[in-house]
Amino acid sequence: MLRTSFGSRLLSTSRKSVSVVGSGPSGFYTVCRLLAKSKESLDVTLWEKLPVPFGLSRYGVAPDHPEVKNCEDTFTRCAEEFQTENAAGHKFRFIGNVDIGKDIKLKQLLDCQNAVILSYGCGGDHKLNIPGEDTTNGVFTSREVVSWYNGHPSFAGNEKLNNFDWSRVKRVGIIGNGNVALDLARILLSNQVSEIWAQTDINPLALEKLRTAPIEEVKLIARRDFLHSKFTNKEFRELWELERFGIRGVIRPEFLNLHKLGEASSDRVLKRRIEMITEYMLPFDQRTKKNYKKHRPPEHGLNRQWEMDYLKTPIKVNCNAAGKLNSLTVCDNKMTVDNRVELLSNQTQDYELDVLITSLGYGSNPLDEFKSLDIGFVRNHVANSRGAVLNTENEVIPGLYAAGWIRKGSSGVIASTMADAFEVADTVLQELSTFQPRKNSAIDVAHHTFTTWNDWLKLDAEERRRGREQGKPREKFLSADEMLEFLNKK
Template sequence: MAAPARVGLRRWLSSRAPAPRICVVGSGPAGFYTAQHILKFLATGFLCSTPSCPAFLPEHHDLAQVDIYEKLPVPFGLVRFGVAPDHPEVKNVINTFTHTARSDRCAYYGNVTVGRDVTVGELQQAYHAVVLSYGAEDNRVLGIPGENLSGVYSARAFVGWYNGLPENRDLKPDLSCETALILGHGNVALDIARILLSPLDFLRKTDITDCSLAALACSKVKRVWLAGRRGPLQVAFTIKELREMINLPGTQPVLNPADFTGLENAVKDAPRPRKRLTELMIKTALEKHREKAVMAQAAVPRQWGLKFQRSPQEVLPTADGMRVRGVRMALTRLEGSGDSAKAVPTGDMEELECGLVLSSIGYRSLPLDPAVPFDTQHSIIPNNLGRVMGVPGIRPVSFSEWEKIDAAEVARGKAAGKPREKIVDPQEMLQLIGH
């Protein structure tokens, strides 16, 4: 932000409006849903059920204002940059967000980086409440040798590349290999596999970027493996995304029936979504196994498959030490059951050849501002039910609340035969009025 503009922003922030003003940092789904909720419920005068709640706003609620700050010039966060281009129905929520942004009581300020252009401290002085919903801007690392080799990418960067996230526009992934390995069993992993294997005619009808489409048109990838540390009962993707992969034209699922032995009984009492998902994997594994036995190796141009109970230990380099040629995987066994099952190495290893590795093991947040505490070990802002810990919340005292303090002082004075007994501890004053 240019210096004059920054000065203007600071001058505007320096004068606190009489009506409640709430600042939302981040214009992704969380930010817009927060703004919608605030604007809807401020009409009742409160966001929580008790006056002691820091979000209790007893006055001026009809004039309340929500301002949304975004570091990029464009809004909508993961709806724009995270949702797969062939899932346009998921992006329809943008219509609702647009309606919110056009409200007279909501303002959007793009191209403003909180922590650089304006500090959190300044926002605290200018607003009655500051909501941090800036998301997870970094990826979790594998922490294994070789993950910095050419041909190894984070899912976040790859998704940002084909979705047009400015910071990833120059990624230029090398798609000259035949086999890709995706580490992770979530919906993002399936999204990436589907984009890599989708017919170009499908992708041309989406909002995928031109440069990504051109790169995919030249791609040599025809086989995609998705590997996870745990088993079929612990996969994180949902049945909709799995069904899309199974029905993807020109591709063949490769699922080993042995991976699903005994699971029919194991999921009988499981929650319905988990049961249906597992049954679909079992059905697909058995059907494709029978087809292969009858038809030998079908002439399907592209394949994808799930590999279970494998944990990456090392990304293996080519002879020149420059590029990835495979991944050494530790075979695991499961201790426990269900979602709480843990993968424990068995001591056995295997090597999986591939020329492209995509790590889809989750995102992580980064610190926003020195004034905001940050847990670097867990990559989160320490909080109690969403309230940031270690940072005072600025809650003004209204005149009617002062009158409660006044009444308490007069009552104490009367008991001592005095006009009043002044309360000298600010914390005691605040406690009296439920702060």
């Protein structure tokens, strides 16, 4: 399996050199900007833990949203353009299957590069920290489920998800109402609609399991009120539009005072949201706007549902004697005038559930070396000032930057991640001439298996070929070993 395509010495160059750690949207947009804008000859290396690039564009974005993955075409054009040194003397290199911090130390990179940009995203979970959350069979985090159905190499074979008995799942609770929670609700409720899934690159093993689930209800449980819903309107509309498959939306009137909210607000987004609820809650033929009458619900009516629940704090996960989930205890809340959540502690209720998914945003982690290198890490992101990484004394560490989700925490769509990456790349380019000379010229990597951009192209072509046979855009490799084995045979 050993493929040292680079020989034993890596990154030796006479040009200014920048390494970017993590090849998701923030890393790749940073690379594209550096290469497009640098006036000085530049060597840019993009490191990726997995054998393949693109981060959450490939392993987060929902399989039924292929248009969102168009950013991958931009990244591919950039990689192709700069893979061989161009007229300006710029050169790009992708090095996959390297976990920076483990396989190669961050210190090694810092010593042999003029600048390093951390763009390794948020690869962890947030916790509710309530009894039963970690020990109950049937409780998953959003990252586990999303990575599983997207065929992420570390999750496609996940035993907890694969061995779970999905065929008994009728009621699902999701904590949180961000867009990831809405992705999950849409995917779970449309699990049996093959016209959606047959043409996607969803992990077929996950789909096979999910298909067996006779899901009747998905409840999205938020701790705050309707006004503080985290989802966006486009994704909200997609949920309502599931009515064409017999799936109804429910928001109890006590959580809505639409007329009052609408009148009180000049917020265009809120007004549109209120219009959406008002129209979709009317029987189909009584709707006033064409926009809400695109697809007539099926003859047999609406027999499954999603429900937006508000002002509840989860306090305990309850299981049966076999350790399997049977309910979630929640406590009623009220919002204070300064928009905090206050528990009404004598008002609790139990929701019977077969699966509970915590969708609280993704969590990030410092690399192990942050301590020895005195790199600051605060509240779910690398300490930084406009992308320049700070030490624990809040001083700028020369030559070290952060972009994307690891810079700000797990918030922002691909467009805002792009803007963030461009800002950081521009700062790096402005400061390029001030960087210290490199301490070392190369890294000794004799015993590691890398993947290159050309390797990715081979994997990509094979995934597309396998997909074509089944009328899908691609069928993904489901483990890193399978990818490396395929490349070894080529």
